[in-house]
Amino acid sequence: MSSSDPAVPDALTSLTPEARAWLDTALAGIATDPTTIRTLFPAVRRRCGRAPLPDGRTVDEAARILLLTALPLRDQALVDEVGALHRYGDPAEQRAVLRALPQVDRAGTGRFLDLVRQTLRCNDSALIEAALGPYAAAHLPSDEYRQAVLKCVFHGIPLDRVAGLDDRADAELARMLSDFARERAAAGRPVPEDIAPLVRPFTTTHGAV
Template identity: 40%
Template sequence: MNGDVWVRESLVRIEADPASIRRLFPMVTRKVGAGHEQVRARLLRALPDRSELPGLYRYGDVHERRAVIASAAVLGVDDTLLELARDAFRSNDPRLVTASAAAAVVERLSDDEVDQVLMKCVFMGIDLSEVPALTARATARTSKMVAGFALERIVAGRDVAPQLWGVIDRYPPDVEIAQIERQLTADDPERRRAAAQALAGRG
């Protein structure tokens, strides 16, 4: 059976018996290959309600979990999906963390939660261009937190990703930026190098 036929038959089965998605959802990658995320989204849209989502997320692999969270873009975010997204952003898998930063989810998060997820992305080295909904919610406190992280790296003689300045310079924190600039004249040559690299990346 080719993939298209399998998808059509699966949609019919789910509409007739929503619980059948428990068996079909894990089969998607094997049946359709590279288009698995889009197909999982179609299967989720066929569900009459959200009652199956927690189980699909809890027992799924990373691809299945990501598909459940990503479905927020088309299904909308209710309390069920919001709690699953919160679980995803506590994970250590960047695929789940970025999925939890979808615009439909982020608009339901508090400022504290936005900062938590954004800082997690920073610590994990996730490209912030992948999480624009988070950076769009950055506040003065967010900028100060990211600048503090950059300063810690510089003091440790480590490089700073240029992308961090996009958040820092939303609300430039004078104290932290001055401390970064002072590292240009530090006794430690690695601090001087790291500060010069970071400030050059500021553009």
């Protein structure tokens, strides 16, 4: 790897020599010709494996994020390339794209927000969870963020996996969650326990859950 290539993180140092060599070559190839990522991205799982990592990711996801950060593109060219990888990728590839967005959009422009929005229209819980990481927390407008949190509750996604809730929870979100909880209780269905901590700070206005 040259000094301009992204450093392989500690999480990937457990790669076999063959997988590490493949990844090094892939990173160098992307730096020279960004279009090579289109064939390299789907091949990651086969070449690097999918062993779990201590941070909850898998080896293939971490390697794919590294490939994305190696792209020497800017502005709309970068948006188009990353968007195509998401559009044509399988769920594992899409999760990697979504989780890489903070690193890909280092300037914090929010220009990749459409990928988050597209994902939030699906019903795949793992993809929804991946979409609601730090990038969504930083850039998703308040009304869309609230609706996304409510969708997580509907899908049974634990709210501690949604980035930014400590900062972005507000009275309107508390009202929406309270309404949901009352409807569930009236129907004799269990109310997720992780709703209460978000509603409690606003109970003087909206009542307890």
